[in-house]
Amino acid sequence: MRIDRTHRAWLIASLIIFGVATAIYVVYAASSPAGPSGGSAIGLAFGIAGSLCMIFAGLLAARKKVPVWRLGRAQTWMRGHLWLGLLSLPLILFHGEFRFGGPLTSVLMVLLIVVVVSGIFGAALQHYMPPVMTTRIPMETIFEQIDRVRAQLLAEADEMVESACGPLNFQDTATATIATTDTLPLCNFYRRDVRPFLHRSRAQNPALSNRVKAAGIFEGLRTLLPATLHDIVKNLEDICEEERQLRRQTRYHHWLHGWLMLHVPLSLALLLLGCAHAIMALRY
Amino acid sequence: MARAKLTTKKLAQRIDLGYFKHPHPFRRLRFILSVALPVIALLWLGWYALARNDRIYSGGRMSASHAVLSARCSTCHVAQAGAFSARASDQGCDTCHDAPVHHANQMFTPTCAACHTEHRGHPRLAVTADISCTECHANLHTSGAATHFVSDITRFNGGHPEFAALRPGSVDPGTIKLNHAIHLKHNLRGPNGPVQLDCDDCHRTVRPESRWRFGSSDAHDQPVNLNLRAIPPSMDAGRAYMSPVTYAKHCAACHGLQFDPRFQEGAPHDTPEVIRAFLVQKFQQYIPGHPAELRVTDLNRNLPQQPIPSAVRVLTEQQWVMLRVAESEELLYRKTCAQCHALLFVANAPWPIVAKSDITQRWFQHAVFNHDTHKLLKCVECHSGALTSQETADVLLPGIQTCEKCHRGGREAAESRCFECHTYHDWNREKGVKGSFPLSASSRDN
Numbered sequence: 001m002r003i004d005r006t007h008r009a010w011l012i013a014s015l016i017i018f019g020v021a022t023a024i025y026v027v028y029a030a031s032s033p034a035g036p037s038g039g040s041a042i043g044l045a046f047g048i049a050g051s052l053c054m055i056f057a058g059l060l061a062a063r064k065k066v067p068v069w070r071l072g073r074a075q076t077w078m079r080g081h082l083w084l085g086l087l088s089l090p091l092i093l094f095h096g097e098f099r100f101g102g103p104l105t106s107v108l109m110v111l112l113i114v115v116v117v118s119g120i121f122g123a124a125l126q127h128y129m130p131p132v133m134t135t136r137i138p139m140e141t142i143f144e145q146i147d148r149v150r151a152q153l154l155a156e157a158d159e160m161v162e163s164a165c166g167p168l169n170f171q172d173t174a175t176a177t178i179a180t181t182d183t184l185p186l187c188n189f190y191r192r193d194v195r196p197f198l199h200r201s202r203a204q205n206p207a208l209s210n211r212v213k214a215a216g217i218f219e220g221l222r223t224l225l226p227a228t229l230h231d232i233v234k235n236l237e238d239i240c241e242e243e244r245q246l247r248r249q250t251r252y253h254h255w256l257h258g259w260l261m262l263h264v265p266l267s268l269a270l271l272l273l274g275c276a277h278a279i280m281a282l283r284y
Numbered sequence: 285m286a287r288a289k290l291t292t293k294k295l296a297q298r299i300d301l302g303y304f305k306h307p308h309p310f311r312r313l314r315f316i317l318s319v320a321l322p323v324i325a326l327l328w329l330g331w332y333a334l335a336r337n338d339r340i341y342s343g344g345r346m347s348a349s350h351a352v353l354s355a356r357c358s359t360c361h362v363a364q365a366g367a368f369s370a371r372a373s374d375q376g377c378d379t380c381h382d383a384p385v386h387h388a389n390q391m392f393t394p395t396c397a398a399c400h401t402e403h404r405g406h407p408r409l410a411v412t413a414d415i416s417c418t419e420c421h422a423n424l425h426t427s428g429a430a431t432h433f434v435s436d437i438t439r440f441n442g443g444h445p446e447f448a449a450l451r452p453g454s455v456d457p458g459t460i461k462l463n464h465a466i467h468l469k470h471n472l473r474g475p476n477g478p479v480q481l482d483c484d485d486c487h488r489t490v491r492p493e494s495r496w497r498f499g500s501s502d503a504h505d506q507p508v509n510l511n512l513r514a515i516p517p518s519m520d521a522g523r524a525y526m527s528p529v530t531y532a533k534h535c536a537a538c539h540g541l542q543f544d545p546r547f548q549e550g551a552p553h554d555t556p557e558v559i560r561a562f563l564v565q566k567f568q569q570y571i572p573g574h575p576a577e578l579r580v581t582d583l584n585r586n587l588p589q590q591p592i593p594s595a596v597r598v599l600t601e602q603q604w605v606m607l608r609v610a611e612s613e614e615l616l617y618r619k620t621c622a623q624c625h626a627l628l629f630v631a632n633a634p635w636p637i638v639a640k641s642d643i644t645q646r647w648f649q650h651a652v653f654n655h656d657t658h659k660l661l662k663c664v665e666c667h668s669g670a671l672t673s674q675e676t677a678d679v680l681l682p683g684i685q686t687c688e689k690c691h692r693g694g695r696e697a698a699e700s701r702c703f704e705c706h707t708y709h710d711w712n713r714e715k716g717v718k719g720s721f722p723l724s725a726s727s728r729d730n
Contacts, residue, residue, distance in 0.1 A: 102342030
């Protein structure tokens with residue numbers, strides 16, 4: 001989600017709440033003989049407000065499970081998730097008097113900080129990366145289908161090269177057809193460089209991984225081949241470009257969604273431990 | 285053979301339309317983590333619950349003095365029968381501590397935790413915030429008669445009145461005539477030649493190794509007899525306060541109490557009754573060995589131009605003793621004792637009335653001061669008046685501005701909060717606490 005003008009109302013509301021909470025905390029801290037306490041009425045109020053913000057932020061996941069329910073627009077939920085989740089950090093810091101406290105509260109505070117920071121990081125990525133992806137990955141596909149598309153690209157490339165060079169039998173090179181003199185450079189280049197590059201997603205090929213270097217290599221290959229094979233070279237070049245984009249998409253996707261590996265599980269743990277903290281705070 | 289153009293339709297045909305039915309490993313991993321982490325959190329809580337250990341719910345580290353109780357939550361958090369709540373209350377504190385009330389006329393009594401906040405790490409619990417004091421003392425009201433204390437104290441720097449002993453009209457109530465300026469002069473006549481007295485020769489805190497330079501050989505430090513109000517039990521009053529000035533420790537070597545040339549020994553520094561008995565005994569012991577001295581020659585000075593005839597009398601031993609005692613007392617009370625003591629001669633009284641010395645042992649009756657922690661300073665840095673003081677009535681305490689030179693607040697200055705000098709509890713009223721904790725107190729028991 002891009003953070004644009006549509007967030008203005010949420011931003012202003014969050015700033016007002018933050019300002020009011022800060023003012024209350026400053027006055028309260030200055031007037032408390034023993035310093036602020038999370039167990040006092042004001043301290044508890046901060047804790048409850050912060051917890052409610054966290055619970056609302058956590059409900060986004062539940063909301064996504066029932067997209068057809070008429071519970072407000074998904075964008076509104078996401079904005080609430082962003083801003084109230086962010087607001088929960090200062091409110092909980094006020095509740096905890098900027099101390100980590102004991103074992104459980106320390107864990108809670110660390111979890112909250114990691115969750116909020118990872119959320120900010122994720123929000124920044126979600127804001128900046130989609131336009132970058134649109135520009136740099138015009139061949140973008142569904143992330144889960146990348147491996148399938150790559151397999152199709154490999155099959156397409158194999159088919160094209162075999163149409164020119166004859167059956168290459170990549171599994172058993174001993175039985176492979178010996179290419180003619182005209183097609184030999186294409187055959188060798190494909191077998192040595194292109195196919196491993198397409199076959200294994202982690203295969204490192206500094207030349208083919210770089211668009212400019214790859215263009216130079218393919219240009220050199222054309223000079224070794226008759227003009228009738230130049231179309232195949234062009235197609236291979238396109239397939240390599242698509243492979244590069246899919247690799248880039250995979251990389252970007254890991255950035256774009258990798259933070260959720262931290263954010264979501266830790267959020268759930270935070271809510272669970274937060275409940276335990278609230279119950280035991282009633283006791284002690 | 286040109287490659288077919290990748291239209292939207294062709295791109296769509298690449299996709300397995302049922303792909304969402306099989307979660308990608310990326311999503312699967314996220315799901316696994318989303319289940320695993322809360323489960324780990326539950327196991328963590330469960331582990332402590334099974335071990336009946338609530339320490340993980342602690343609000344923070346215990347103070348240094350209570351650290352030994354970190355594993356015994358129930359010592360302070362006493363659960364009432366049938367109640368879930370086990371909040372710490374004053375009752376828990378009173379089990380071990382007898383913290384006397386501050387003042388009988390205070391408007392309210394705060395809870396222990398209002399000033400001494402636990403679970404905040406290792407700082408001393410006695411380190412309380414100024415607001416704990418200024419909550420009342422910034423605008424002091426009492427439940428009884430109007431207070432005679434300053435009623436608008438807000439802080440030490442700039443919000444605290446001058447010390448009571450230095451306010452206009454205050455004098456040193458002591459009656460011993462002491463001229464500090466003379467005693468600090470160069471080449472003062474000492475018992476074995478000229479000396480230069482130092483403050484330390486008369487004013488020291490009580491230390492076991494103390495040897496007084498100008499005291500008598502049998503002078504020993506005596507316990508400091510102080511009004512213990514406002515002195516916390518943790519404070520070593522002996523090291524904090526100056527040893528009381530006494531004749532035996534500080535004056536005897538120079539100011540001897542010789543009473544008669546027949547004796548090297550001086551009179552005891554004691555009451556007139558004791559001195560009288562001492563003198564009588566001394567002369568009674570002396571005269572049997574010197575019977576010739578019973579012959580007393582009276583000189584007739586009525587005819588100054590004539591040779592002086594002498595009349596010889598023979599006294600009884602009793603008469604001789606009484607005569608010598610009278611002469612010795614005259615010397616002592618008119619000269620030797622009067623040099624330092626204020627004596628009141630009453631007609632027909634056997635001896636003068638000696639005014640009580642009334643040397644102030646502790647000037648700050650409502651605050652504590654620790655000389656030991658200030659020992660790195662030169663005495664005259666604070667007590668500069670001692671160099672020029674000639675009168676006993678001079679109060680040589682430093683003013684509040686002297687204290688503020690160091691105790692001015694801020695990170696690079698000495699402590700200036702109220703607790704540094706004042707204690708809330710009236711430790712004079714402290715009752716004893718009977719210890720009840722076994723050595724195994726640090727073991728886990730919730």
